[in-house]
Amino acid sequence: MYDIIVVGGGVSGLMAAYSASKNGKKVILIEKNKKLGQKLLISGGGRCNVTNRLPYEEIIKHIPGNGKFLYGPFSTFDNESIIDFVESRGVTLKEEDHGRMFPVSNKAADVLNVFLTELDKNCVTIRYSTIVEEILTGDGGVTGVKLDDGEIIQAGNLIVTTGGRSVPNTGSTGDGHRFARSAGHDITELFPTEVPITSTEDFIRDGRLKGLSLANVALSVLRKNGKPRITHQMDMIFTHFGISGPAALRCSQFVYKEQKSQKRPEISMMVDFYPDKKKTTLQEELDTLLKESPHKSIKNILKSMMQDRLAEFLIDYNGIDGEANSHHLKNEDKQKIIGFLKGFIFTVDGTQSIEKAFVTGGGVNLKEVTPQTMESRLVDGLYFAGEVLDIHGYTGGYNITSALVTGYVAGHSAGMK
Structure with a gap:
């Protein structure tokens, strides 16, 4: 049995698995692809626009889809925290126009390796090519997940970081919205943005x-x-x-x-x-x-x-x-x-179409999520982070900032339980 399950090894899932495992918690990261961080690798044209250095107000202005929700998570982890997280682990960043931050090497793989190294260091179990069929709940709380082959993995905390429905070849095919609905959550209408x-x-x-x-x-x-x-x-x-x-x-x-x-x-x-x-x-x-x-x-x-x-x-x-x-x-x-x-x-x-969009509009209704913890208001131990949520911004490091910040806060909150 694990303390925390993270479903989805994209941008927010990597950060959630890292922050959840910081205090010695037993964490498993489940990814349906053969590799982690597929969207991270193609962000910024393969250079990885890892965040944006503009002030909070400017960042939120560039996230017209419910950006104000991020004021809550920002109080725990923000864009400067992202920069520090990456740079303190040996990957120097540079600032380009409009506050966009990239690795000096212009290689997204360098940023991905920061996460992979941390997950390895924190003994996070990673399951590749593994499909979660459904999330399991009981007595108002999370109990685990059931895989498509019938295997059940148990945990009292579950973080859903499966992305939206844009760029489906990275694995974002709307699974998280199905999981959220099954737990009683409302999904606002999905639509393509940045398309x-x-x-x-x-x-x-x-x-x-x-x-x-x-x-x-x-x-x-x-x-x-x-x-x-x-x-x-x-x-x-x-x-x-x-x-x-x-x-x-x-x-x-x-x-x-x-x-x-x-x-x-x-x-x-x-x-x-x-x-x-x-x-x-x-x-x-x-x-x-x-x-x-x-x-x-x-x-x-x-x-x-x-x-x-x-x-x-x-x-x-x-x-x-x-x-x-x-x-x-x-x-x-x-x-x-x-x-x-x-x-x-x-x-x-x-x-x-939404499949051709860079970003998905709509998602898990934010009224049902606590911004300071990213925990569901309906199910104890259930967390959401990243593009599965009804948060969408312009390109320029804004969506990845939202994904990393909400991922960190969800992992941190689950890890403190």
């Missing part, structure tokens, strides 16, 4: 802008009244199915939320191609170009302001004669050009 956005607009379907990459644009998800619900100023790219790139990924969860709010599949999005310039400034720049080259075609003047394909699309979309020179450009066409560049509106109809 490309789909559209059936003609210009998307005919591939006119496919592969067009735009730097530092402002992409907004619009409410029913036409006002932005959220705006992200980053890079984006048009694809054969819709839009992708950092700005689109960050907007994706709000596409889902607006679909729910507006009770319809099609919602509007807007691109401001020049977010750092006012309309009047852009108007002046265009007027100057027109004056300087009175005999140049409108098409070529616009091509001096932006990428060729965007200029051609702008002309066609607005019904402007691109071959005409500036003498023949109507005032209303000038307005159309500026209006397009500062607010091109198009419709989208959703996102790619």
Whole structure:
């Protein structure tokens, strides 16, 4: 018999198994893959964006899905604790843009090895290629787990760290939500976040802008009244199915939320191609170009302001004669050009599937979990950590921070019992 069972050897499971085993507790970590830390190894493009060094308020702002819940766990273990945990074990970290922390070696495997060494040192039993069929409870508390081959492993404390449903090839296939439901927990609706956005607009379907990459644009998800619900100023790219790139990924969860709010599949999005310039400034720049080259075609003047394909699309979309020179450009066409560049509106109809998402939205209802301990309010000795919970953030080290912090706190709390 064990003191603590950890189900799921991903980011939060590794940290939970480590912190649970610190005080000599007998811990078993059960993983259905042949290896541990599959998602850790692919995070940050294989470099492992291990956490983010921004202040609490900024981190929580970047976790729009219930980030405030983390104030509780942060009082025990936070982003600086993560940095100290990794660096004090010989892996030096470096800070990149927006507070993102990576190992100096740029190797995720170095971070994984920190955990593997600690688990080995603390005599944690690891079972690979092992599938938990169900969690066992009795008299209001945890009693153990039953494996798919019928074997029962007993313990009075159980930490579920099975991830969400995104990137299923890492083993995240929703098992933890099934376990939580069987223990009486509510699972909020699951949806994809940090995922490309789909559209059936003609210009998307005919591939006119496919592969067009735009730097530092402002992409907004619009409410029913036409006002932005959220705006992200980053890079984006048009694809054969819709839009992708950092700005689109960050907007994706709000596409889902607006679909729910507006009770319809099609919602509007807007691109401001020049977010750092006012309309009047852009108007002046265009007027100057027109004056300087009175005999140049409108098409070529616009091509001096932006990428060729965007200029051609702008002309066609607005019904402007691109071959005409500036003498023949109507005032209303000038307005159309500026209006397009500062607010091109198009419709989208959703996102790619949850399996293609980087992060799962929704999960174990946080009202049923104590933030300071990560223990279930319904079942004694049952803990949840990581993406199985209804917490989701943007990419940039925010989700991994949430996973490591909640994993540590769950393991620490179970280990103190």
